[in-house]
Amino acid sequence: xxxxxLLEPFKAFVIAAAVFVPFERLAAAHPEQSTLRRGWATDVxxxxxxxxxLYAALLLALSAIDSAAxxxxxxxxxxxxxxxxxxxxxxxxxxxDLGVYASHRxxxxxxxxxxxxxxxHSAEEMDWLVGFRFHPIDLLLLRVASLGPLVALHVTPAAxxxxxxxxxxxxxxxxANVRVPxxxxxxxxxxxxxxxxxxxxxxxxxxxxxxxxxxxWDVVFGTVHLPRGRxxxxxxxxxxxxxxxxxxxxxxxxxxxxxxxxxxEHAENLS
Numbered sequence: 001x002x003x004x005x006l007l008e009p010f011k012a013f014v015i016a017a018a019v020f021v022p023f024e025r026l027a028a029a030h031p032e033q034s035t036l037r038r039g040w041a042t043d044v045x046x047x048x049x050x051x052x053x054l055y056a057a058l059l060l061a062l063s064a065i066d067s068a069a070x071x072x073x074x075x076x077x078x079x080x081x082x083x084x085x086x087x088x089x090x091x092x093x094x095x096x097d098l099g100v101y102a103s104h105r106x107x108x109x110x111x112x113x114x115x116x117x118x119x120x121h122s123a124e125e126m127d128w129l130v131g132f133r134f135h136p137i138d139l140l141l142l143r144v145a146s147l148g149p150l151v152a153l154h155v156t157p158a159a160x161x162x163x164x165x166x167x168x169x170x171x172x173x174x175x176a177n178v179r180v181p182x183x184x185x186x187x188x189x190x191x192x193x194x195x196x197x198x199x200x201x202x203x204x205x206x207x208x209x210x211x212x213x214x215x216x217w218d219v220v221f222g223t224v225h226l227p228r229g230r231x232x233x234x235x236x237x238x239x240x241x242x243x244x245x246x247x248x249x250x251x252x253x254x255x256x257x258x259x260x261x262x263x264x265e266h267a268e269n270l271s
Contacts, residue, residue, distance in 0.1 A: 013047070016172050020128040029179040029192065029231065030125070037125045045245050047132030054140050061144050062151045069152035077154035088159035095153070096146040096163045097213040103145030104210040105223070107138065115252035116141075122241035124234070126196055131171040135252060170213055179231075186226060190215045197225050200232030 021035060069077060080088065107117035116138035123130045134142070146167070150160050174195035182191040190211050198209040208225035211217040218224040242248050 020172060020176055024127060024177045027178045027180060029177050033125055033177055037127060039243060040129050042243060042245055043129045043132045050134060050136050050139050053136045057140055058143050062147060065148045066151045080153045080155060085158055088155050089162045092150050092155050092159045092163040093213055095149050097211055098217060099145040099149050100212045101210045101217045103142050108207050118237060118239060119241055119248050121237050124236035126175055126177055126199060126235055128172040128176040130175040167213060187219055188216050194226060196232055199235045201234045201236060202232060
């Protein structure tokens with residue numbers, strides 16, 4: 001069991017590295033950025049440790065949600081499970097990402113949630129490995145918010161697997177140091193450009209672009225920020241998050257941060 005738990009993420013990581021390392025060289029949004037930027041190893045370690053720390057907790061949470069939903073909404077669950085695989089997969093992508101949107105937006109507005117989410121936003125350079133940089137509590141809440149509704153609706157395991165595969169790959173892609181034109185699709189599908197603005201230190205970009213897959217959620221709820229003809233000037237937060245994995249793990253408990261308060265001085269300097 002442990003070998004499988006470690007081997008599958010490692011295989012996915014190797015495949016992703018084989019794709020994104022050359023991709024970031026060929027289509028770099030910031031060509032001056034090095035392939036192995038500062039802190040990359042800590043982000044990889046964070047991804048590995050999060051997988052080990054969250055596995056049991058996530059299973060327990062999803063099991064509780066499944067049991068409660070079986071009692072509360074058996075008719076809805078029965079209807080969903082009789083739909084075709086592709087109908088369920090589309091439902092999973094839409095509903096799962098709506099859960100991401102809601103959880104992500106809360107993490108920017110509730111101060112104690114921001115303390116954990118600030119670890120992710122501490123990245124000052126964007127690349128695919130930033131997709132690993134999450135505090136385990138922040139990531140657990142995000143996973144429950146996205147997978148919990150799918151389990152509650154009794155979406156089949158195959159459809160859930162499609163959602164996990166696509167959203168996992170998307171997490172690497174949207175953080176990658178790449179510049180890829182999406183054309184009109186930029187308003188419907190989350191692109192690297194779309195998500196890079198979410199990490200920007202510019203005041204107009206604060207609390208925008210929360211979706212992970214379906215950009216339309218931000219369009220519908222009025223939180224989209226996608227200016228044409230320019231890209232973010234810088235990324236990160238003013239509050240210093242420690243470099244080491246252990247220090248980052250305990251950082252949210254040691255210091256209080258307010259959503260976006262760290263950006264104020266830097267934004268004033270940019271203006």
